[in-house]
Amino acid sequence: MEPIRHDLRLSETVSPFGVGAIVDVRGESLIAPDTSWWDKKFAPEISCDRLLNRLGPGVLRQAPSHAGIAAKETPALTYWRFPAWRFCEQCGKVSKLTGRSKGKWINRCDCGGALVPMRYVAVCKKGSHIQDVPWFMWTHRGHDAGVTEEVRFCKAYKELRFTRSAKLGEGLKALSMECTACGRSRSLVELVTDDALARDGIRCTGTQPWIEKSEAQACEHKLVAVQRGATGNYLAERLSALDIPEEPPASVELANKVRAHVYFEKIVADNGGPQAQMVSEWIATELGTTPEAVLAIAAGSDGDGEDEKxxxxxxxxxxxxxxxxxxxxxxxxxxxxxxxxxxxxxxxxxxxxxxxxxxxxxxxxxxxxxxALRGFRRHSPDAELVQADLGPDQGRRPTYPAIExxxxxxxxxxxxxxxxxxxxxxxxxxxxxxxxxxxxxxxxxxxxxxxxxxxxxxxxxxxxxxxxxxxxxxxxxxxxxxxxxxxxxxxxxxxxxxxxxxxxxxxxxxxxxxxxxxxxxxxxxxxxxxxxxxxxxxxxxxxxxxxxxxxxxxxxxxxxxxxxxxxxxxxxxxxxxxxxxxxxxxxxxxxxxxxxxxxxxx
Incomplete structure (x- = not known):
């Protein structure tokens, strides 16, 4: 698939249109690939040791940016068309083919109508994967009497239509997919139930739209059809830090003073005995703290370790x-x-x-x-976290999208x-x-x-x-x-x-x-x-x-x-x-x- 370029504000590359997010631009629906696709020559590094200490080994980089009108060689982010399936506003024809005219990508049907992204996509419930709904497969499947041998073995891939019926109102009942070759028609009402895709044998590919299926890992979680613009499709996990002179917390300063005290070794050597209690009172009086705090520091339970959050x-x-x-x-x-x-x-x-x-x-x-953007989840906040950099792990540090x-x-x-x-x-x-x-x-x-x-x-x-x-x-x-x-x-x-x-x-x-x-x-x-x-x-x-x-x-x-x-x-x-x-x-x-x-x- 050919990458597409459009303009975004720099701050939007972290949120809300960061790695893995769907963005609508000029009637097209695009998705941002991970940072392994970035051209690092045009992605300046941002310095913030406090933030990297919590994120782990890696590099903070600002997205490639430019001022003015984008040209062919202008530094920019690459966005991929997603969903690939679109329908014509004029004739209703459904396809995922993209054409060119005079070297430029066109978003027009053969009849002259504009191509519009399909409203629904398939999201993995637990794995945070996302993919197109395979509309041709879905239309020709089901468990009703309409699935005849002619329907089951239909190969008319170019005869799929997205239709609306004004007689059925404005809801999903009025929307359906129809194959004009075999006559099969299926309402979108059958798509949105919880196990609809699983019943039709449609499985999660275990990947993201910009990753080749050959690189995907097997995923056993179920897919669910959701609206393309639903907020649950992208739950970013961000982390921010103020650039400040890192001051040690009061508890750390106290612990350092206690450990540096000339009598501290006596407490450690006595290991909770009567001498330790007496010496801890001397140190506490001198440093303005309590004997219990001194003993806790000696026992190694002063709580100054790295927090899990x-x-x-x-x-x-x-x-x-x-x-x-x-x-x-x-x-x-x-x-x-x-x-x-x-x-x-x-x-x-x-x-x-x-x-x-x-x-x-x-x-x-x-x-x-x-x-910085740490990663993202899809469908639910307890789904698997997808890292912002999905590139190979051999000896390289991951890149986190960031902005100062x-x-x-x-x-x-x-x-x-x-x-x-x-x-x-x-x-x-x-x-x-x-x-x-x-x-x-x-x-x-x-x-x-x-x-x-x-x-x-x-x-x-x-x-x-x-x-x-x-x-x-x-x-x-x-x-x-x-x-x-x-x-x-x-x-x-x-x-x-x-x-x-x-x-x-x-x-x-x-x-x-x-x-x-x-x-x-x-x-x-x-x-x-x-x-x-x-x-x-x-x-x-x-x-x-x-x-x-x-x-x-x-x-x-x-x-x-x-x-x-x-x-x-x-x-x-x-x-x-x-x-x-x-x-x-x-x-x-x-x-x-x-x-x-x-x-x-x-």
Missing amino acids: PLLGLKDGEWAAFIKKLEGGRDRSGGDFVVDGWAVEPRPSWPASLTDRLTAVGQVRRMREVR TFGEGIFLRFDEQQLQDWERLPDVRARADILVGRRSETPWAQRLDVPEPRFVALHTLSHLLIRRLAFASGYASASLQERIYANANRADRTAGILIYTAAGDAQGTLGGLVRLGAPDKLIPMLVAALDEADVCSNDPVCIESDRQGSSSLNLSACHGCCLVSETSCESGNRFLDRQLVLGGKDVEGLLGHVLAEVRQLG
């Missing part, structure tokens, strides 16, 4: 870097990570219930983010002790445990963060703030993104939110967001965000609900109050609950007293 490992380093910046005040360091930090101090006009829990804010004046962006943002740090006290409330824990239970029952959801009370509350607050910032920052809400630092069950507890915007341009963004991080603007903005969320247009149904969203992974949260663009949210608009922020009949919200205090202040 790459994103959590990345966030640990980012959290430490932000904390250091917040303590430094005005940042005059320059570079690609510039953050001005200021402490939140009480003011008579500000609600104390907010300033007690929000301890510091960072105005992120400049930041660099690198986003520069931008600005606002970082909020919350008081750890206040959060711990709030999380210990039984009603708060019971509310969050509803989502914890549903996450454990949903295999694909286990790749998301654990919905601890602090995570759900800060995640929901982030969404409320994004919706409010869209009115004041000059950026659309889809241009704003979040990064939630909210984990209590790690060596270094985190409690913060980063809301940022980034663009794929060396000059970054224009400052419309970072200026709102100033104290006089941010606190009123937070109060306004809480006030808007206090009453949802879908109340009382929304606020009283505990089962909303995909797989019921939201509680009191809907499009009227909390949801934002899925490209803005780390968790795809899941694990949200207004009650854990604002409170409810049976639960105290993290910021549940703020609005009452504001109204009392007048």
Whole structure:
């Protein structure tokens, strides 16, 4: 099959039109091959050691790009036509043949009508493979009385037609495939049932459209016919990292100090005996920690090993870097990570219930983010992961599609002790445990963060703030993104939110967001965000609900109050609950007293 070239934005080569994705361009349906097809001479390498440490050995590369009109030798990505089967809008003829006219590919039928891609493709349920529906084979098969000997052995490959019947309405009953040679006709209603393709003996080829069938591995999973543009056809797995000076987390710094202490070897030698207990108290007093922490480090259980989830490992380093910046005040360091930090101090006009829990804010004046595509899945989030580079493995490093962006943002740090006290409330824990239970029952959801009370509350607050910032920052809400630092069950507890915007341009963004991080603007903005969320247009149904969203992974949260663009949210608009922020009949919200205090202040 001849490759086809069309223009895309550079950022779209990672998402949503990265490796393995179907893209509609100018009436044609195309699919992106893996990075082994890239011309590496025109794919510049991107540097981000933090990201590669989590992805594994490999190379981050930006897709080949150009400015202006594409010519024959212009650096570009290759896209393959998929599905290959098309039908004529004018005469209904179905074929997968492509012709040329004066050296150019044409998308026209012999009758002059435009050729349109078929609506349905076949996707493997578990193997993440995708292929054309073999329309000629499917039309001439089935278990009804119409499959005669003439139909079974029909060879009229050019007589297939896609027909519509106005008498049968607008649904699938009105659409059918017909062979004008043998008279066989089959409605598309018979195609979309769960085991339809398996009953007709149509098997998964175990490959992707751009890979030769001879290279495919046998696949025993069933195929299902789905609409070509269905979102489940492509579930990208991306990973992003901020380009920051990697700061060791506090637990790692403490472990290093303990191990370097002159008496540390005595604890190890005594191996939990009375001398170890006594010496651990000496070291703990000197370093400002607890004897239990010193003994845990000596036992090798300090928890500073590599985490099984790459994103959590990345966030640990980012959290430490932000904390250091917040303590430094005005940042005059320059570079690609510039953050001005200021402490939140009480003011008579500000609600104390907010300033007690929000301890510091960072105005992120400049930041660099690198986003990479790790791979993709099809049909369901628990299907097999297909790597972004499917080339041979002999001694070569895989290439990950990546893009670097520069931008600005606002970082909020919350008081750890206040959060711990709030999380210990039984009603708060019971509310969050509803989502914890549903996450454990949903295999694909286990790749998301654990919905601890602090995570759900800060995640929901982030969404409320994004919706409010869209009115004041000059950026659309889809241009704003979040990064939630909210984990209590790690060596270094985190409690913060980063809301940022980034663009794929060396000059970054224009400052419309970072200026709102100033104290006089941010606190009123937070109060306004809480006030808007206090009453949802879908109340009382929304606020009283505990089962909303995909797989019921939201509680009191809907499009009227909390949801934002899925490209803005780390968790795809899941694990949200207004009650854990604002409170409810049976639960105290993290910021549940703020609005009452504001109204009392007048």
